[in-house]
Structures are given as C-alpha cells and as structure tokens.
Amino acid sequence: MSKDARPRMAVNLGGIEMRNPVNTASGTFGNGEQFEGFYDVGSTLGAITCKGVSAEPWEGNPVPRLAELGGSAILNSVGLQNPGVPGFVKHYGSYLQGLRQKGCAVICQVAGHSLEEYARAMELFEELAPFASGFEINISCPNIAAGGAAMGATPEAAAAVMRTVRPLTTRPIVVKMAPHDVAEIGRALEAEGADALSLINTIPGMSIDVRTRRSRVCRPTAGVSGPAIHAVAVRMVWECAKAVKVPICGIGGIACGEDAAEMILAGATAVSVGTANLVDPLCAARVVEELEQWACDQGVADINELIGAFEC
DSSP: OOTTOOOBOOEEETTEEESSSEEEOTTSSTTSGGGTTTSOHHHHOSEEEOOOBOSSOBOOOOSOOEEEETTTEEEEOOOOOBOHHHHHHHHHHHHHHHHHHHTOEEEEEEOOSSHHHHHHHHHHHHHHOTTOSEEEEETTSBOGGGTTOBTTSSHHHHHHHHHHHGGGOSSOEEEEOOSSSHHHHHHHHHHTTOSEEEEOOOEEEOOEETTTTEESSSSSOEEEESGGGHHHHHHHHHHHHHHOSSOEEEESSOOSHHHHHHHHHHTOSEEEEOTHHHHOTTHHHHHHHHHHHHHHHTTOSBGGGGTTOOOO
C-alpha cells in the first residue's frame, strides 16, 4: 500500500456494519446526544451502544454511585437507572434515527432481572425502535429470583437468556459478558445464536473510606473500570477469541489508539471506549484517528487484516 493510501476501516460486528471499529461502552456515553457539543457523533464513530434499558423504568441505586480510584479507575454502582423502553424511545428515538442516517450504527442494550423481563424489553424494542442496528444483551444484571447472582454467571444461565431473546428478533444480538469463564460462557452463547460478544464488563471490587469505615459507594462491592483493568480485558478477549468463531467487541480501559490496537490484535473486531469518555469527552473521536494511523503504519490495506494478528 502506498504511503498516501488510507486503509479500509469498515468492520462487521456480527451483522452490524460499522464504518470504523470504534464503538462506545454502554453507560459511559449517555445515548450519544450528550456528546454532540464536542464533535459530530454520527459522522465520526462506527457505532454507539446506548445505556441499558429495561421494559419498565428502574430507579437505580442510591447515591453515592461513583468513586475515583487513584486516577487509574473508577468504582460504579449506578444500578442501570433508566426510563424504560417506551420512555427511552420517546426521548431519544429521533436523535438515534438521525445517527443511523449519518452512518453510525446504533446498538440498544437490553436489561432485565429475569427471563420474562428480558423478553418483554426485547419485544418492546422490536416494536418501538426501528433505528436499532442490533441489540446488546446485558447478562450481568442480577437475577432477583436466584438471590442476586448475575443472569449470565454460568454457561447454563447465559444460554437460557439467549434462548429467550433469540426468537424475538432477526436483528443482530451482541452479548455483554462478565469477566469470568469467558471462553466457556462464550461458547454457550454462540451455540444459542449470539451473533457477537462484547467483553469485558466491569470487574467486581471494593473501596473503603478508612475515616468513616464505610464503602465509598452505596454498596459494599461495585464495578471497577478504567485503565487499571485494560491488561485483564485484553487477556480475556484473547482467550474468548480462541474459543469462538463469532466476532468480539473488546472493552476495558481503552483510552488511546494503541489500547484499541491491542484489543484488535488479541482478536477483537471492534472496540468500545468507556470510562475514558468521562475523563476526556473527545476520547472516542481521537481513538478513531489514532487507530486509522496505526493501521496505516502497519502497512495494511484493510484493518480486518490485523484482527487476531498477535504473535506470541
């Protein structure tokens, strides 16, 4: 490839066509509209993943919900506060349709505390959200009927969620995976019809205020995200990519183009910028530019040539 030629950046995440591999992680980018004052989201990013939405409104957890951890991570216990699918579509539907028209894929995240709640949320999305390019199923939601264990904590539980939602849509389904047993659970999800996987979700952690002797957030444990978990996320993407044939969206501590490139070399087709959006609102747009420059420096005509190109 000549020095002046630019590589092709388009990728396909399980049927979701993206102009470039850069997505945003659910819960860290609002629903896109909140970042329009910084750059043209629809003309820049490959996709956005909207905040998780359930069939009925959820209030989320009490405050405090966030705590910074030494500048390299945050602890969050938001509890998936959301207005429910009808409220979400009413407020954001026209904006998200506009993103699609600009060429930015829109991935709507589906949340639930039971199989019945997942099914109802998916049915509502199918009915009310023609702008959705596909759906991300958050299987890290606690299963209220099972004492709070994550809905996707085991291969069997994860497979049950997929069996419930797969018949309800013909659009692509991506599954957001928790950071454990990713190869085994990934295979179970693939067998039940998942089109792609996104990993990892936050890692469980704790932070104690030594003065008050209380948790720094509303619950004893919460999710850790940010640069501190990046190396763990890269390792899990690599492990999962070796176990499944469906494409992967790599998530975890991505703050620059090189972080995104690591994920792609480990086997990810796309990447999601998460916590870094909260620190630098321009981060995802910058990652797009830096990732393209990296692909150009690697001398490839198509960034897909670099997926899984890690050499041990």
